[in-house]
Amino acid sequence: MxxxxxxxxxxxxxxxxxxxxxxxxxxxxxxxxWFAWHDRGPVSAAEQIPPGESAMSQEIIQTAIRIVDQHRESTRYLRDAHAKAHGCVNAEVQVLSDLAPALRQGVFTEAGKTWQATMRLSNGNPFPQFDAVTDARGMAIKLLDVPGAQLLEDKPERKEQDFVMFSHPNFFVSDVAEYQQNIAAQATGQTWQAFFPTWWNPRSWQLRHLLIAHATLAPAPSSPTEATYYSVSPYKFGSANAKFRVKPDPQSCPEYTLAPQNEKLPNFLRNALNQRLSADRIPACFVLQIQRQDPSKYMPIEDTSIEWKESDAPFETVAKVRVPAQDFDTPALNLACDNQSFNPWFGVAAHRPIGGINRLRKAVYEAVSDYRHSRNAGQ
The missing domain is CATH 1.20.5 (Single alpha-helices involved in coiled-coils or other helix-helix interfaces)
Known part of the structure; x- marks a missing residue:
């Protein structure tokens, strides 16, 4: 029985x-x-600003400042995202000498030109945590002494061009409205609400974006120099629209095998960077690439959750990036790194950021940076 x-x-x-x-x-x-039917071209090559975006941006600024307050270390105020740096290093960005005429735009106009630059490598989380914790990884590159009028007219003295990227090709929010919902959930510690704002209404669930977030929060690479970084959001590239990517280019540097790192240590990614550049004195090499929008394909400007497929538009190399051997891990240099500001709106009109997430960045980055620096003044 x-x-x-x-x-x-x-x-x-x-x-x-x-x-x-x-x-x-x-x-x-x-x-x-359904997605194959919905996510298809053609798309607009021009920005389309929804009503109420400016008001939402102001609310996001207040929430971001609240996160900065929540995550400060003792009396030191950190970034609202990418708070933990593995290091800021000097770099050289050399435009290809045989660059095609159509790709000679903005800072890439002069073939063979070498720009001096600063590069910041980081984790994505707004709170410093062990490197082994799954996370996005960030790279920001700042070209120095860039001539021409800056996009931010109140900061004409900067003479910079910034490229801000992280280690996944698309974002887990589509637009400013979804970002507002997401950051509000982060600030309250109820992260599930970012993707399930009303659990009783399945139509509000954002399962695809949850999967993107899960893919974004990936295991750490063996070194920050061995990851690929994407702009995620689009920019002007002369008269075209484009996204940027930086990927490792090991064949342009001396052959190198990183010694095994103790991944149980909280800062093993910084250790790996220090091992290569400072101890072993081996440079790191990358290529900087662009992916131009084809409006006849489904490559939208206003939805950063949509990855632009390489089958629709391949990436094209416009410059080589070289990080020479150097000593970067000192108290003075680390403090300078912490005080450094990177913003996609630090740059020239030829590379103007476009799309809702970039319009949001213009408001939020500057407000949070000003708040953080004012609190850290004199420390």
Whole structure:
């Protein structure tokens, strides 16, 4: 009797499992079909600003400042994102000498030109944590002594061009409205609300964005120099629109194998960077690439959750990036790194940031940077 009941229970569980797999397969097929139908071109090559975006940006600024207050270290105020740096290093960005005429735009106009630059490598989280924790990784590059009028007219003395990137090709929010929802959930510690704002209404669930966030929070690379970084949001590239990517270019540097790192240490990524550049005195090499928008394909400007497919528009190399051997990990240099500001709006009109997330950055980056620097003044 007992055996018969137990076998019947097993058969029921097997049927439930098979039924669940069938339902999951059907849902996957239907959702894939729907996205294939919905996410297709053509798209606009011009920005489209929704109503209420400015008001939402002001609310986001207040929330971001609240996060800065929550995550300060003792009396020192940190960034609202990418708070933990692995280091700021000197770099050289050399425009290709044989660059095609159509790609000679902005800071890439002069073929063979070498720009001196600063590069910041970081974790993405707004709170410093062990490097082994899954996270996005960031790279920001600042070209120095860039001639021409700056986009921010109140800061004409900067003479810079910044490229701000992180280690995933698309973002887990589409626009400013979703970013407002996401950052509000972060500030209250109820992160599930970022993707399930109303749990009783499945139509409000953002499962695709949850999957993007899960993919973004990846295990740490063996070194910050061995990851690929993406602009995620688009920029002007002369008269075209484009996204940027920086990826390792090991064949342009001496052959190097990083010694195994103790990944249980809280700052093993900084240690790996220090091992290569300072101890072993081996430079790191990258290529800087652009991906130009083809408006006949589904490559939208206003939705940063959509990855621009390489099959629709390949990346094209416009410059080589070289990080020479150097000593960067000193108290003075680390403090200077912490005080350094990177902003996609630090730059020239030929590379003007476009799209809702970039418009938001213009307001938020400057407000949070000013707040953080005013609190840290004199420290």
């Amino acid at each position: 007992f055996t018969k009941i137990w076998m019947g229970f097993g058969v029921l569980l097997l049927r439930l499992l098979i039924g669940g797999l069938i339902i999951g397969l059907v849902v996957w097929i239907l959702s894939s079909t």
